[in-house]
Amino acid sequence: MNIETKYHGIVEVSKEEILHFAAGIPGFPEEKKFVILPLEDTGFAVMQSAATPEIAFVVAEPFTFFPEYDFKLDEQVIEQLELGSAEDVRVCTILTVREPFEKTTANLQAPVIxxxxxxxxxxxxxxxxxxxxxxxxxxxKVKG
Known part of the structure; x- marks a missing residue:
């Protein structure tokens, strides 16, 4: 299927690439389907709504920037996502991109699992x- 994106134009994605957020994400409860598209040669990506081109978040894997980042998921989240093992988990953090880029921040309080x-x-x-x-x-440094 083709989706219109904020940063990548029209992109073809497969059903297998679509992420399903049962309750949407905070602030966007109606946005239930996203896809992660890499920003080439940057180590960053965009979590793009599959339905609304204007809704896209720059994301990164937090452990790249914060190796000491650590948290425990509630049992309810583990059940909701049907997580069987740690190997099945990918963690992203939403970034607030600032000018200059060196002032960009990461939301470590609300990771995407x-x-x-x-x-x-x-x-x-x-x-x-x-x-x-x-x-x-x-x-x-980050203190958790």
Whole structure:
């Protein structure tokens, strides 16, 4: 299927690439299908709504920038996403891109958790983690 995107124009994606957010994501409850499209040669990607071209979030795998990033998922989330093992999990964090780019921040308080086997996904709010919504991506340590 073809989807219109914010940053990539019209892109062909397969059904297997679509992520399914049962309850949408915070602030966008009606947006239930997304796809992750790499931003070439950057290490970053875009989590693009499959339905609404204007809704796209720049994302990154947090462990690249924050190797000490760690949290425990609630049993309810594990059941909702039908997670069988840690190998089935992909974690992304939504970035707030700033000018200059070195001031970009990552939302470590609300990672996107993806079951790579069944493509179920959820943005999880980590209320008691000590993480914030705007951790500088470059140059500062994170305390969880």
């Amino acid at each position: 993806i079951n790579t086997k069944n493509r179920k996904a959820k943005q999880v709010i980590l209320n008691e983690s000590g993480y914030q919504t705007r951790h500088p991506l470059f140059g500062q």
